[in-house]
Amino acid sequence: MVETQTVPESDAGRGDSKLNDFSLAVATANGTGSQTANLTLLRAFFKMGIPVHGKNIFPSNIQGLPTWYHIRVSRDGYVARSEPELLVAFNRATIREDVATLPDGAAVLANADLKYEFERDDLLSYRLPVKELLEGTEAKGKLKDYLANMTYVGALAQLLGVPLSVIEEALGFHFGRRQKLVASNMAIVEASFGYSEREFTKRDPYRVAPMSATEGLIMMTGNEAAALGSVFGGVSVAAWYPITPSTSLIDALRGYLAELRTEEDGSASFNVVQAEDELAAIGMVVGAGWAGARAMTATSGPGISLMAEFAGLGYFAEVPAVVWDIQRVGPSTGLPTRTSQGDVAFVYNLGHGDTRNVILFPSSIEECFEFGVKSFDFAERLQTPVFVLSDLDLGMNNWMGRPFEYPAEPMDRGKVLSAAEIDERGGFSRYLDNDGDGVPYRTLPGNSDPRSAYLARGTGHDEHAVYSERPEDWRHNGERLARKFDSARRLLPEPILDEPEGSTLAIVAFGSTRYAIEEARDRLAVAGLTSAFLRLRALPIGEKVREFVGRHDRIAVVEMNRDGQLCAILRGELPEFATRFESIAYLDGMPLTAEWVSARLDELAAGDRKGEQSG
Amino acid sequence: MVETQTVPESDAGRGDSKLNDFSLAVATANGTGSQTANLTLLRAFFKMGIPVHGKNIFPSNIQGLPTWYHIRVSRDGYVARSEPELLVAFNRATIREDVATLPDGAAVLANADLKYEFERDDLLSYRLPVKELLEGTEAKGKLKDYLANMTYVGALAQLLGVPLSVIEEALGFHFGRRQKLVASNMAIVEASFGYSEREFTKRDPYRVAPMSATEGLIMMTGNEAAALGSVFGGVSVAAWYPITPSTSLIDALRGYLAELRTEEDGSASFNVVQAEDELAAIGMVVGAGWAGARAMTATSGPGISLMAEFAGLGYFAEVPAVVWDIQRVGPSTGLPTRTSQGDVAFVYNLGHGDTRNVILFPSSIEECFEFGVKSFDFAERLQTPVFVLSDLDLGMNNWMGRPFEYPAEPMDRGKVLSAAEIDERGGFSRYLDNDGDGVPYRTLPGNSDPRSAYLARGTGHDEHAVYSERPEDWRHNGERLARKFDSARRLLPEPILDEPEGSTLAIVAFGSTRYAIEEARDRLAVAGLTSAFLRLRALPIGEKVREFVGRHDRIAVVEMNRDGQLCAILRGELPEFATRFESIAYLDGMPLTAEWVSARLDELAAGDRKGEQSG
Amino acid sequence: MDRAKAIKSNAVGLAKADYGGGPSTLCVGCGHNSIANQVIQVAFDLALKPHEVIKLSGIGCSSKSPAYFLGMSHGFNSLHGRMPSLGTGALMANRGLRAIGVSGDGDTGSIGLGQFKHLLRRNVRMTYVVENNGVYGLTKGQFSATADEGQELKYAGQNEFPAIDICLEAIAAGCGFVARSFAGDAKQVRELLKAALSHRGTAVVDIISPCVAFNNEDTSTKSYGYGREFERPLHEIGYVPIAEEIVLEGQEPGEVRVVELHDGSKLTLRKLEEEYDSSDRPAAIDRLLRAEEDGEFITGLLYYDPSRPDLAEASRMVQTPLSELSQERLRPPPAVLDRIMQRYG
Amino acid sequence: MDRAKAIKSNAVGLAKADYGGGPSTLCVGCGHNSIANQVIQVAFDLALKPHEVIKLSGIGCSSKSPAYFLGMSHGFNSLHGRMPSLGTGALMANRGLRAIGVSGDGDTGSIGLGQFKHLLRRNVRMTYVVENNGVYGLTKGQFSATADEGQELKYAGQNEFPAIDICLEAIAAGCGFVARSFAGDAKQVRELLKAALSHRGTAVVDIISPCVAFNNEDTSTKSYGYGREFERPLHEIGYVPIAEEIVLEGQEPGEVRVVELHDGSKLTLRKLEEEYDSSDRPAAIDRLLRAEEDGEFITGLLYYDPSRPDLAEASRMVQTPLSELSQERLRPPPAVLDRIMQRYG
């Protein structure tokens, strides 16, 4: 994302409050191709240099159900969800409700063919005769529906002040070399732009003007960033099973790998296999990790549930593996196309017995890339499955970000012994804690030293990987694994801290909720409430977290789930500070808004003050 | 188990410290049929009225590996594991180590044919010429190995003072009507009894004398008790997949059902299906529960991992189901034949998203029976999967107990509406919280009122079970489910409290560790350390637990796992008391001993005192 | 649907509309929609009592369809690939119910293959419909296990793996009712569904049901175009309800095989081009393999054998649904507990 | 084992003993033990380099056996029924390895059926041995999916369900090397294993391997008694290493079929009572079904078709094992990242 400071002072006069600072929603039906229109608008704002972000609020279906696309333009660089003030009403099924929920003085660009009578007179509305505008084209059926969406692009461009040239650029970005498509789309855009120019008299305050705030930035989805990161992390095996919202990660991965890892002779230095289910997918990943490849899978809740047994095997046999969980709303099949942070507790000890897993929490496309790379280093260094918990909002939507930094460090392949090294050492014991960090040495199949061979297993074993039921062998091995987990605390990415002077409230959160939280903190600061913020980037927690908690006596743990999962984990791991944590947990499938977060934080602070007064 | 007070004052003079108070271990090889010999001894002591308990310490293999059987006779009714002082050494593979680990002055009854030379002269040893004793019989091969084990029964009986008539009774119990077998076994027993009488001069202190402490008691395994309870709980569908240590529960269930639920015409009013795996087993159980049968499965860790996705569906679609988890040592395949309490954390939120499950913790055969009955009432009342967490030690070993009480209450089938009731109410909404307890009403397939029909699903739904992606529908449903979970806190079995005056330390534990803990408390009490004990019987916790924790400022949470899973859960749920909990967690596959527990508690108390002194 | 038909009611006094469900949210033209409509028609024709029927499915576009028919019947839209176990349990609990299971090729052939095969081994009494389109519709067009080997799709790329043949798998697993049909052949679908509902155990009906969104190119064996051009029925099928007489309009009896179904109803199989004997297991498999080699799209009742008992029969269950047993029959009396306690004393 | 043999060493300078593993903890007389011994003999005869071999298994007595052979090779004793996916991953990571997978009838036919079938679809290059005893040995004798229909066992009761035929399932799934053998027929087991190790893709060898503890009554088709009495080899099998010449001692060539294996070695199939053509898929299935009906215990190479590429070939993987790729080949250079960043600007 764009830290506020990176946004140059808007060249648009601050007086004009809605200039480059509003949210719009496009309401259409699923499967009519409105995505192209929406992404064109999004890209256009971006190319104008205006900080912008789009959220696709779509149904779990392929065609015909209501779908919304939210775009927020923010000269200050805020990208959290905020309630739309400008509505593009192109769906008969939802227009009544869409209009009803608009704030006072909102504006509506409606498809005139819906013949909808507005009950509210506080709204500014524009009616676009879509059929009429399409009469020119001889397009039919699906293509016609699709082009129909281009009409609102043209009209909006005119109403908001987006130059046609920028729309054309944006279409160019979308269609790449396919110039004919750009042309055919522009035709419609120009037609409706013209119509709007002629027929509409602008009365609403929503306008855009060029800025330079997005200069040098990129815009992509978290899943694309994760895929790209994985490629630069050296992934060579991926096994997966399709599931929303993780599918686009693998789609991107297949694309990048085909582009970047195909040899001259057309052979592939990678293999991506679509498994028969997630149980098989994780099995392939564990098998590949054991045999020495950097292997990954991507899934969501239901897939995570099916991976439990193999996760436990990976933990116990100590096999590197990377699992991306693009979280959606659960329990069960839940809401497949809505976002959540609901798998934290389950993934943290996924697997029966005393299984404990390493978790990474990316919060931006930069971190999706960064963790895409580093997850493999961690997995191989620690010889354990590493779970990267992203979510639908971060993964499937387009976000601004700084261009990704090429990995500074070479790959860390961990403690793998070659035949030569075994010879030097005069042997090898698979599960011996040579270094005191709980991390043993391993060898790969194919190692020509006979002493390198061992039989990996999920059953009790001694330090030489030989089957053992001896109580002391079990205990020692378990204690070593616990030591290893503590080593992880020192190895994993540290939290990001922001602790301004005089903070009266502290916040702990992770992942994509940061945007609503950061905006909320700015608002509260203006209102005189200064807060400290720790953005957790990994589990298990390390010293930095303990110290932060030690410094603050009221800590709000903000998360997008019902049960306050991270809050319970922190209380369990930091009992001495358990009473300092306040759970602010919420889940309804929609990303948090700054309004909501600041209100909750305000209540909490108020509660404090009351506490002080009464006590 | 036998509360101490129920043991009549031993009629054996207290002076004689080893009379009716010692532990013996029988070391043999797996698959040689030594179980019959061991159970005969166990039953013999029981029939003599002496409190007794036996633990089978066996390998994960079918034949040939070392196996041990521990028997503890205790005039005071203690049944926890304690280190053996009397050894029956019949296994060449382990005799050296078995002898080495004996305490000073221990006694050994060895198979003379092993020709083992004792290095220790502090031991009292007896050598039994097994081959010679078998010469009489014309038994061969397996049968001969098997009969060989009867020789130590005879010799031990003679050395300890068990009348032959009691051995015959015990054999009778074992072989039921098959008198010929009793006779052939008695022949060997008498031979070795005679040999012992003639050749051995008793020099060790270990003896038994009749008591009346087991009068009116029964002895059976926890798995048999669970199966019997399930039958009286009205189970009619069971689906399972074989896995140690849960298999014997289903074996017993099949036996009881065949006996008690077969109609005159030979038809069965039940169905027990061996599924293709645990994923299918739980699927069948959820399907049967939805359709109105009382359905159960039994499994262990690896099976639990495979049940995660269906557990989440059961929670979210709100389907009654009962799952017995006979815990063994994990992670992964772990130690299939060793005991643990390692699945608590994983089962508590088994399933991705915000899934939260109800757990019962039986600690005795009485509670295995009781929860076998009540688990179905809870599952149907709460319309959710109920997990009963037993363990290998409780489930597979023989325990004394009071005869089970016939259920006082009729079955609670929960909120199920008949066609007539729907008519009265003028309709039905599947997920509406009519009663404010979060528990909705349900209908069963076959209900003739068309308004009773609904489509159960794991996807988001409104109060009428209609698919919904509306944020508020999701939130309301989730809040109701949370309310339901709170209702469970009030419904589930309350903890058992023992809070003597002047307790300086409190203990929280669950399940089979109670025996070691109760014995440890008695020891500490003698040494002047009085402790309070809360035995948890269910999760989520209720008020009683909170109150208890509120009354004690130092609470040891004792559990048989590595990570202190219950301790972390309690800290998370009772943050205001988080610092009061001290985790005493241990796992090596062997049941805890009173020695170990009292040592840990003593350290803790000492720490306290130190704390006091220094502070 | 014309007015007259709508108000006409069947033997149990229900109109066809009473067998309808919620509005479909599937794509316009999706094969699954036409199958849902046939289920409605069949239920109406057979005058099924809605409360004696349950609808089961896994996850997928296909698995959504139970929401679009039989709105007055209970149903369970379960987990991806796991409907077989859920259905087995439901029918253990209540053997009196007639189960209509709807699955997809991904749901059955990929993630669910193991449960599918074991369902057939147990011969659980249910009609198991596979709406087979060769792709994962709901997740936007990846290849499923039934996709044509070597097929190219714009999004999914090329499929390097051989297709799993649902019918071959079913016959191999010992299923006694295995049929293949085509969503574009409404009449055959109906007659087969009626027969399936009368079968003793699991009846598998593998229906090629085109996905218009992702796999409807004429070159795909799962497309409407391909089906319309190449469907080759092995026989013309007619379902004859229990009461009714079979009327063979003027042709030699030899041309028509009459199959007796479990509940007394009958099926007439009128010979078309080739002689085909649905009761010969090796022959059925052989025919399937040949069709596969020659790229033939054969439809009809491929294999029929009513001899195996279903799960409820095999396990000798009481006729009363277990879900309806009273407490008296479920919980043995106190005396029994005492007797057992004696044993362990 | 006699001294002389023990010290004799093979082409890679290893003695037979070097291919041994830890001491078996299986029951004395268990079929699995004799199979483990044949694996040792075969590895020695073929002069396999231990570090080029991996051993894979699921969970079960059978799955324990990799601990008892090839102690100088890496191996993974994985999860119950999940060895196929684990093996697929291992071979994706390193296509140069030769994989010997050992599973049981429960491991493959019950919990693992789905993964087994999909392994075959992908034609992952490995030798997949099923040590088939019709029961779950390690959990003490419950029926597995391959148990005889109607069989009675003292502990497990009666089995009401039809047996899954591993070989039929394999052929149906498109496997190109499907063999059945008997643990009591050491020579045939050896020759088949040698051929399997030379096959292009997945080679399934379903070996009846009696469980002496729970299923060895002569009436059981999985017992030694039954095998010894009823085994009916379809042909006499001889494996001919790459270098060697085929010598057909005086008999008409017609009597011997010579099969060319993927790595250039050959297999001679000498005709016994019947004409049998291992290359005819429908015929193979038909023969299996007849054998099933007549209760015949046929053994040998039931079906062979080397035409399908294995997973590595189908996905056009580089020859270098992915596990050996250097960082340079795994991580694209900075310029590439810059180029891609441009696109998203």
Ligand SMILES: Cc1ncc(C[n+]2csc(CCOP(=O)(O)OP(=O)(O)O)c2C)c(N)n1
């Ligand atoms: C465990 C799990 N994995 C993945 C998914 C995502 N998913 C939903 S439907 C589907 C495939 C459906 O394909 P098919 O069964 O052929 O049905 P169709 O949509 O083609 O009718 C998948 C992979 C899921 N819901 N659950």
Ligand SMILES: Cc1ncc(C[n+]2csc(CCOP(=O)(O)OP(=O)(O)O)c2C)c(N)n1
């Ligand atoms: C998920 C899971 N479920 C159950 C078990 C228990 N289990 C271990 S081995 C086995 C069956 C083995 O049978 P088979 O594959 O035929 O091997 P055999 O012992 O007969 O050689 C079972 C059910 C397990 N280890 N894991």
Ligand code: SF4
């Ligand atoms: S995507 Fe395909 S399967 Fe799904 S509804 Fe549309 S046409 Fe049908």
Ligand code: SF4
């Ligand atoms: S139980 Fe059976 S399968 Fe297992 S080792 Fe013994 S004989 Fe072999």
Ligand SMILES: [Mg+2]
């Ligand atoms: Mg499909």
Ligand SMILES: [Mg+2]
């Ligand atoms: Mg077996």
